[in-house]
Amino acid sequence: MTDYADGTVVEGVTYHQHDVVIVGAGGAGMRAAIEAGPKARTAVISKLYPTRSHTGAAQGGMAAALANVEEDNWEWHTFDTVKGGDYLVDQDAAEILAKEAIDAVYDLENMGLPFNRTPEGKIDQRRFGGHTRDHGKAPVRRACYAADRTGHMILQTLYQNCVKHGINFFNEYYVLDLIMVEVDGQKRPSGVVAYELATGNLHVFQGKAVIFATGGFGKIFKTTSNAHTLTGDGVGIIWRKGLPLEDMEFFQFHPTGLAGLGILLSEAARGEGAILRNSEGERFMERYAPTIKDLAPRDIVARCIATEVREGRGAGPNKDYVYLDITHLSPAVIDAKLPDITEFARTYLGVEPYTEPVPILPTAHYAMGGIPTNVAAEVLSDNTTVVPGLYAAGECACVSVHGSNRLGTNSLLDINVFGKRAGNNAVEYAATAEFIPLPDDPTKPIRELVEMLRNSNGTERMSTMRKELQQSMDTNAQVYRTEKSLIEVTKVIADLRERYKNVMVQDKGKRFNTDLLEAIELGFLLDLAEVLVYSAMYRKESRGGHFREDFPKRDDENYMVHTMAYLSGDAHSADAGDHIKLDTKPVVVTRYQPMERKY
Amino acid sequence: MSTATLDSPPAPADAPIPTFTVTMMVRRFNPEVDEEPRWQDFDVELYPTDRVLDALHKIKWEQDGSLTFRRSCAHGVCGSDAMRINGRNRLACKTLMKDLDITKPIYVEAIKGLPLEKDLVVDMEPFFDSYREVQPFLIASGKPEKERIQSASDRARFDDTTKCILCAACTSSCPVFWTDGQYFGPAAIVNAHRFIFDSRDEASSVRLDILNDKEGVWRCRTTFNCSEACPRGIQVTQAIAEVKQAIMFGKR
Numbered sequence: 001m002t003d004y005a006d007g008t009v010v011e012g013v014t015y016h017q018h019d020v021v022i023v024g025a026g027g028a029g030m031r032a033a034i035e036a037g038p039k040a041r042t043a044v045i046s047k048l049y050p051t052r053s054h055t056g057a058a059q060g061g062m063a064a065a066l067a068n069v070e071e072d073n074w075e076w077h078t079f080d081t082v083k084g085g086d087y088l089v090d091q092d093a094a095e096i097l098a099k100e101a102i103d104a105v106y107d108l109e110n111m112g113l114p115f116n117r118t119p120e121g122k123i124d125q126r127r128f129g130g131h132t133r134d135h136g137k138a139p140v141r142r143a144c145y146a147a148d149r150t151g152h153m154i155l156q157t158l159y160q161n162c163v164k165h166g167i168n169f170f171n172e173y174y175v176l177d178l179i180m181v182e183v184d185g186q187k188r189p190s191g192v193v194a195y196e197l198a199t200g201n202l203h204v205f206q207g208k209a210v211i212f213a214t215g216g217f218g219k220i221f222k223t224t225s226n227a228h229t230l231t232g233d234g235v236g237i238i239w240r241k242g243l244p245l246e247d248m249e250f251f252q253f254h255p256t257g258l259a260g261l262g263i264l265l266s267e268a269a270r271g272e273g274a275i276l277r278n279s280e281g282e283r284f285m286e287r288y289a290p291t292i293k294d295l296a297p298r299d300i301v302a303r304c305i306a307t308e309v310r311e312g313r314g315a316g317p318n319k320d321y322v323y324l325d326i327t328h329l330s331p332a333v334i335d336a337k338l339p340d341i342t343e344f345a346r347t348y349l350g351v352e353p354y355t356e357p358v359p360i361l362p363t364a365h366y367a368m369g370g371i372p373t374n375v376a377a378e379v380l381s382d383n384t385t386v387v388p389g390l391y392a393a394g395e396c397a398c399v400s401v402h403g404s405n406r407l408g409t410n411s412l413l414d415i416n417v418f419g420k421r422a423g424n425n426a427v428e429y430a431a432t433a434e435f436i437p438l439p440d441d442p443t444k445p446i447r448e449l450v451e452m453l454r455n456s457n458g459t460e461r462m463s464t465m466r467k468e469l470q471q472s473m474d475t476n477a478q479v480y481r482t483e484k485s486l487i488e489v490t491k492v493i494a495d496l497r498e499r500y501k502n503v504m505v506q507d508k509g510k511r512f513n514t515d516l517l518e519a520i521e522l523g524f525l526l527d528l529a530e531v532l533v534y535s536a537m538y539r540k541e542s543r544g545g546h547f548r549e550d551f552p553k554r555d556d557e558n559y560m561v562h563t564m565a566y567l568s569g570d571a572h573s574a575d576a577g578d579h580i581k582l583d584t585k586p587v588v589v590t591r592y593q594p595m596e597r598k599y
Numbered sequence: 600m601s602t603a604t605l606d607s608p609p610a611p612a613d614a615p616i617p618t619f620t621v622t623m624m625v626r627r628f629n630p631e632v633d634e635e636p637r638w639q640d641f642d643v644e645l646y647p648t649d650r651v652l653d654a655l656h657k658i659k660w661e662q663d664g665s666l667t668f669r670r671s672c673a674h675g676v677c678g679s680d681a682m683r684i685n686g687r688n689r690l691a692c693k694t695l696m697k698d699l700d701i702t703k704p705i706y707v708e709a710i711k712g713l714p715l716e717k718d719l720v721v722d723m724e725p726f727f728d729s730y731r732e733v734q735p736f737l738i739a740s741g742k743p744e745k746e747r748i749q750s751a752s753d754r755a756r757f758d759d760t761t762k763c764i765l766c767a768a769c770t771s772s773c774p775v776f777w778t779d780g781q782y783f784g785p786a787a788i789v790n791a792h793r794f795i796f797d798s799r800d801e802a803s804s805v806r807l808d809i810l811n812d813k814e815g816v817w818r819c820r821t822t823f824n825c826s827e828a829c830p831r832g833i834q835v836t837q838a839i840a841e842v843k844q845a846i847m848f849g850k851r
Contacts (some may be wrong), residue, residue: 112737
């Protein structure tokens with residue numbers, strides 16, 4: 001056991017000490033930093049420059065029942081969130097989300113976020129999928145927005161305020177390990193190990209409290225709205241430490257990605273009146289969701305689109321997409337409210353949305369599952385036990401406020417509400433906690449991993465393996481799943497995990513070695529895909545984003561529970577059943593009993 | 600090195616989309632080996648709708664894993680992959696092959712004016728230092744109970760400059776910045792503009808003082824490179840002109 005003063009360099013490894021160590025500089029990480037930075041010695045470690053984080057790609061808005069433009073209240077928002085998540089939402093958490101939404105939006109406005117405004121100069125609000133007046137009676141205007149770049153504005157505003165507070169960032173440092181030490185019979189975080197991209201040097205960040213805010217892992221799929229860098233490193237690290245992952249089978253496929261590319265076209269388009277049409281020009285959502293039509297929640301709309309294509313009503317030469325039609329909106333409205341997404345259609349598909357419908361298809365978008373936490377953002381090591389000093393917030397976490405399907409605009413909300421909670425609670429914890437002494441040679445496992453990869457004579461191209469994984473996940477574990485398809489992708493993943501041992505890294509240098517890091521990222525992708533598919537096999541029902549064609553009904557009797565997956569046994573064994581153990585966790589039900597989900 | 604050729608004549612709509620071979624000339628620099636940067640050519644098979652970023656990925660993933668560049672979102676919102684493409688600053692993920700002359704090699708190199716680290720990667724710290732110096736955050740007294748009220752027209756006044764993604768395409772296209780690294784550069788001024796013209800902000804005079812410095816707005820020679828380079832379509836030169844006006848005559 002050793003401790004080093006901040007800045008000590010021992011055998012090429014730099015040791016740092018901070019009260020609060022935040023991993024990830026997207027919305028959740030920076031929101032936490034704004035709370036923690038002024039009150040405790042805080043470090044934010046990010047594999048990207050903070051303004052590159054994928055929060056910036058979010059478009060449509062952030063939900064809060066401000067009632068600025070029509071009657072609304074947080075209880076309706078809570079209900080919509082619970083129903084939208086197909087009743088797998090923990091209702092105490094959803095209530096906190098909806099209540100604290102209101103201050104979360106005012107916080108951002110007060111920090112400078114340039115929201116669109118009503119004629120009276122208040123924050124304007126618009127409609128979004130699944131958000132309704134009085135428990136489903138009609139769509140309600142609840143999404144606070146800044147054109148169709150709300151995420152960009154949130155990311156910029158949070159970064160600006162981090163600059164204001166002088167937050168200490170370590171940019172382009174890849175956290176690759178969480179150091180856990182046994183204290184009084186329980187494992188606790190002592191710090192993290194990071195790889196500095198510019199130099200290839202390792203750093204140890206010892207922290208009294210550690211917050212994971214590392215985002216999602218959409219790159220396990222081929223068609224995705226997610227950035228290249230969303231490889232689930234944080235979630236993967238937690239998994240490898242033997243901590244559980246919750247509800248991993250629930251992945252959201254956003255209905256409207258640009259066909260063939262997966263680039264997101266915001267649900268805000270439908271909030272502003274866009275219509276989905278099949279090859280016959282039919283507004284097909286009228287058949288599936290007669291009350292709220294195109295503004296049904298994402299899981300439902302994505303399945304309807306996939307069904308239209310399967311049943312031969314897809315458009316285009318290969319009949320493999322449907323259309324998002326905004327041609328009936330005036331160019332002035334489009335320019336004011338949807339400027340970015342219309343530019344994406346022009347740039348990447350050469351389609352002019354003023355006059356032509358835009359080809360779209362569902363795209364892998366958001367992980368509902370992840371690192372289990374309680375409502376204080378504390379990470380859990382089983383259904384109830386808190387890991388003292390370890391926090392998670394944002395997409396990497398599973399509180400669970402999204403259940404089996406997240407409503408649009410609830411993720412920008414989630415990062416702000418639970419990012420803030422994580423920051424505050426970490427500060428409070430660090431105020432009385434001591435540093436947990438580091439184990440001897442804390443960087444050894446990562447040093448060995450890095451050296452093994454750098455010196456490997458492997459022959460398996462990671463791009464080939466990644467493509468095989470992504471293709472198989474799209475084919476077998478996307479909007480529609482069956483036992484057969486899941487077995488198929490299980491075989492592919494097992495084969496890839498074996499071949500990964502022989503992965504090729506061509507760049508042998510130390511400086512800016514992105515080749516090496518892509519290899520490490522692929523390892524995380526393979527681990528997380530395996531957990532997702534294994535959890536999906538277990539859940540023999542259809543709920544929210546998880547649709548089993550062989551079990552098309554929701555089964556509350558057997559599956560009204562969260563899935564908890566644990567790594568146990570030999571992590572490298574071929575058969576997932578030999579190293580993944582599944583358990584269940586009860587759903588917190590307060591006000592709302594499960595009902596059939598109709599829109 | 601080969602010149603580009605179409606593999607097949609134009610085909611009907613339902614036939615496979617034809618690919619073509621393009622020569623990518625990439626300016627390489629490995630700090631652990633090279634004294635000076637060098638040009639290296641790669642032949643890559645691409646679709647017309649592929650982006651320059653796709654071409655770079657094909658090289659990295661299929662030919663030479665050591666080729667190094669930054670990228671993340673791949674659709675023009677994160678600002679990671681600004682580079683010089685055929686002599687112009689562009690985002691690699693927003694530049695489609697069909698919009699380039701593929702009969703000639705495509706030249707790709709790092710943005711200029713910032714220290715070269717490796718291949719297409721430059722040191723971004725001086726760029727962010729300038730950004731931080733203009734106090735790019737809302738300064739307003741008091742804590743309102745709800746939101747601050749702002750009219751739609753006051754909100755529209757600074758809309759253009761809120762679009763900045765800090766990619767550095769503008770600053771690193773500026774000839775003044777190339778020769779004088781102390782100049783704040785267009786991106787920092789754009790981000791100052793975003794707050795100077797925000798009706799909620801109370802510190803515009805502080806920022807105007809900062810930009811009235813000898814390394815401030817007066818170094819701008821209105822060459823318009825920055826406006827042409829901006830992947831977000833921000834009227835950068837106009838924003839700089841508005842800041843100059845505000846220094847001389849006050850905000851309007």
